[in-house]
Amino acid sequence: MHPASSIIVFTTLSGMGFGLIAMLGLGAAPSDGTAGLVACALAFILTGIGLASSTFHLGHPERAWRALTQWRSSWLSREGVLAVVTLGLFAIYAALWVFAADRVAIVGILLTLLSLVTVYATAMIYGSLKTVPRWRTGLTPLCYLLFAGAGGALLAATVSSLMGSGAQSSLYAALILMVIAWAAKFVWWSRADRTTLASIGSSPETATGLGSIGKVRLLEAPHSSPNYLMKEMVYRVGRKHVQKLRLLAVVLGGAVPVLALLVAAVSGGGAGLLVIAVLSHLIGMMAERWLFFAEAEHAVSLYYGHR
Amino acid sequence: MTSLPTHTDKSLGLVIDLDICVGCHACVVNCKEWNTGGYGAPLSDQNPYGADPVGSWLNRIHTFEVEATDGSGCSSSEAQILSNGKDARVVHFPKSCLHCDDAPCVTVCPTGASYKRSEDGIVLVNEDWCIGCGLCAWSCPYGAREMDAAEGVMKKCTLCVDRIYNENIPEEDREPACVRTCPANARHFGDFSDPNSDVSVMVAERGGMDLMPEQGTKPVNKYLPPRPKSRPVQSAPSDLVALAEPEAKGFLGWLDSALEKMG
Ligand code: SF4
Ligand code: SF4
Ligand code: SF4
Numbered sequence: 001m002h003p004a005s006s007i008i009v010f011t012t013l014s015g016m017g018f019g020l021i022a023m024l025g026l027g028a029a030p031s032d033g034t035a036g037l038v039a040c041a042l043a044f045i046l047t048g049i050g051l052a053s054s055t056f057h058l059g060h061p062e063r064a065w066r067a068l069t070q071w072r073s074s075w076l077s078r079e080g081v082l083a084v085v086t087l088g089l090f091a092i093y094a095a096l097w098v099f100a101a102d103r104v105a106i107v108g109i110l111l112t113l114l115s116l117v118t119v120y121a122t123a124m125i126y127g128s129l130k131t132v133p134r135w136r137t138g139l140t141p142l143c144y145l146l147f148a149g150a151g152g153a154l155l156a157a158t159v160s161s162l163m164g165s166g167a168q169s170s171l172y173a174a175l176i177l178m179v180i181a182w183a184a185k186f187v188w189w190s191r192a193d194r195t196t197l198a199s200i201g202s203s204p205e206t207a208t209g210l211g212s213i214g215k216v217r218l219l220e221a222p223h224s225s226p227n228y229l230m231k232e233m234v235y236r237v238g239r240k241h242v243q244k245l246r247l248l249a250v251v252l253g254g255a256v257p258v259l260a261l262l263v264a265a266v267s268g269g270g271a272g273l274l275v276i277a278v279l280s281h282l283i284g285m286m287a288e289r290w291l292f293f294a295e296a297e298h299a300v301s302l303y304y305g306h307r
Numbered sequence: 308m309t310s311l312p313t314h315t316d317k318s319l320g321l322v323i324d325l326d327i328c329v330g331c332h333a334c335v336v337n338c339k340e341w342n343t344g345g346y347g348a349p350l351s352d353q354n355p356y357g358a359d360p361v362g363s364w365l366n367r368i369h370t371f372e373v374e375a376t377d378g379s380g381c382s383s384s385e386a387q388i389l390s391n392g393k394d395a396r397v398v399h400f401p402k403s404c405l406h407c408d409d410a411p412c413v414t415v416c417p418t419g420a421s422y423k424r425s426e427d428g429i430v431l432v433n434e435d436w437c438i439g440c441g442l443c444a445w446s447c448p449y450g451a452r453e454m455d456a457a458e459g460v461m462k463k464c465t466l467c468v469d470r471i472y473n474e475n476i477p478e479e480d481r482e483p484a485c486v487r488t489c490p491a492n493a494r495h496f497g498d499f500s501d502p503n504s505d506v507s508v509m510v511a512e513r514g515g516m517d518l519m520p521e522q523g524t525k526p527v528n529k530y531l532p533p534r535p536k537s538r539p540v541q542s543a544p545s546d547l548v549a550l551a552e553p554e555a556k557g558f559l560g561w562l563d564s565a566l567e568k569m570g
Binding site for chain 1: 359411450460
């Protein structure tokens, strides 16, 4: 699949943003108004840029509100509805926190649940597609959720540390989630490497129905230059490129943040280090998401000479 | 609405005969011609006379080579050459929307723009609602949907809904443009819910098949497999180069051999 930058930015930033909201809902970050302002503004900026970016690739962004109507059948619609509801409730929670220094615990818990369900819905847009076998697994939403949690906890720890207090529990949560998230991602990768179109029983033979005669090979494509289908869904990426990017994703997205978190936990400070960890994690996650799309093979490629 | 109808009164669709299609692309062109001026936005082309032309089309012809793995597919000599001397045949393969009963493109649509009609089973896009997110194209295993780059909305085969019920055109034209134009009669239009319709009978007699049944889309359109070849297998491909050389006699023959001697 074509790794569109708008979708990479959308899934990474909104994932981190909703992860942060989930952590704040659980009581992370100091409860004074200034800390509230910084933490809530950060969450709004991340989710805001993420969601705005998701509308950039639309042919008709002015009609985007229509995407809120089909929540009964469409994960994309559910994601939209959940994001709007979560951010609406978060605005109330944030206002009470910033202006009255009052964090309503029950609203916080509700926000945590809503944020997680929103991230789940984002992941299911991809995880529910039968046409892309490597996405279609419960591991896809699991990875999205764990990464959102890890990124959110890392952000919460960073904000707390910058505000000078209460970073410990977020630090430990971030450490644990970061390690589990990457472990889950390794399981996802190992499954993905085994899960091809061929392994789910699709081939040029089933795509054309000509398997009863013999082995099918594309002799002539229907058009002389790549069309929408090929640009969007028949994207190829070199194996060497993949290995390098996976390494980059793990080092920047996982190893650097874990080291920074360990140092911060031991030294009891290190706000600057955590800021670097956040940036490093973000770049690593973008590499991870780029690969998520670029490596994915789509059933339609069977009509274009792929097997 | 993006929930699928539980039942459709009719089940309109196409039968495509892979034994007959000659790969002339007439249906591709006539589909584009009709649909660029009919239902919805025109089918735009970008850079049509440049080095990298692209455009939206609702019907495309792929050409496949099938290398026989058992004795069933006897081969012609051309195909043998294409297939490095092995038994093979060439199959032209028209592909447009299959108007699936379990259409994933409909259920993933967040806006309700994609829908399947309960009266006749046709899958359509309401272009006034479509936001051009492209998710329906991702969910279709057959590559039957293409985004229009000029209009920013999703285009797909309409089963020529603006022809088949159109009382302003002569009755013989009230069938899809691709079916009407096919010079070889490789495409047929009809109602699959009626077991006595031409298309249902053809499917029953010729073993009509679904594409990628493992995707669970339950396509309405059916493909008829190529019939086994009746000519015997030729043991070796004929020497086409020798056939192409003129037989030289008389003065030309003398010239030929003289030139050959000179080196
Ligand atoms: S062929 Fe593709 S676009 Fe047409 S109904 Fe089936 S899934 Fe939808
Ligand atoms: S591109 Fe249009 S028809 Fe397709 S899923 Fe998006 S809104 Fe629906
Ligand atoms: S039925 Fe009409 S829209 Fe569909 S492929 Fe044929 S000509 Fe094109």
